[in-house]
Amino acid sequence: MQEVIGLFPTPFMRATRVLGGDLVAGLIDHFSRSVTQANSSSPNLVHTALLRPGDSPLLVEAAELLNPLLPEYGALLFGERLGWSLKEMWVNVLDTGGRQAMHNHANSFISGVVYLTRTHADARTVFMRSPGGTDFAFKNDHAGITTGPYNADKWISPLPEPGDVVLFPSYLMHAVPINPGERRISLAFNAIPTHLDSWGYRVSFSG
Numbered sequence: 001m002q003e004v005i006g007l008f009p010t011p012f013m014r015a016t017r018v019l020g021g022d023l024v025a026g027l028i029d030h031f032s033r034s035v036t037q038a039n040s041s042s043p044n045l046v047h048t049a050l051l052r053p054g055d056s057p058l059l060v061e062a063a064e065l066l067n068p069l070l071p072e073y074g075a076l077l078f079g080e081r082l083g084w085s086l087k088e089m090w091v092n093v094l095d096t097g098g099r100q101a102m103h104n105h106a107n108s109f110i111s112g113v114v115y116l117t118r119t120h121a122d123a124r125t126v127f128m129r130s131p132g133g134t135d136f137a138f139k140n141d142h143a144g145i146t147t148g149p150y151n152a153d154k155w156i157s158p159l160p161e162p163g164d165v166v167l168f169p170s171y172l173m174h175a176v177p178i179n180p181g182e183r184r185i186s187l188a189f190n191a192i193p194t195h196l197d198s199w200g201y202r203v204s205f206s207g
């Protein structure tokens, strides 16, 4: 008998049709008119300012639909159904030719994306193994290799439909390749638990 055990996997949650069509249309209409922040990695990518759920009834409605996912996903990260809150939300408008550089989200534990428009297959969110390290690296990387979960550097997430949501640990590096399709609009968010407790060493968080 032989077996291979995938050690310490990273949870990635995908929930389809979390936001309904009317809410998605309302968010697109309202927030695509409030994008004010340029992105340093691409002239074709703009964001809204960081928003709180209370900033708009549309965000309150979105938060009510997203909130149930947080303790469920958070239990995978921390082994307990903690209280969670959406800390900030923002809308990204990625026009044709735009891209989002590789990044992760600081001062947060769960991050997520709600896809509002259709996404071109080439502009799906890509997740990367952490590129860290300051030493020389060795690789076996050429046309003849088979790529799998143990040697891949990146993973291209499934093609989302409008209203679909993904959740991932905030430390996970991610990016959006050049968008050859139409304007791609997404709502991103960060969430924090009420607290973490390591045998009495306890930290509390507030957004």
Ligand SMILES: [Fe+2]
Binding pocket: 103, 104, 105, 174, 188
């Ligand atoms: Fe991000």
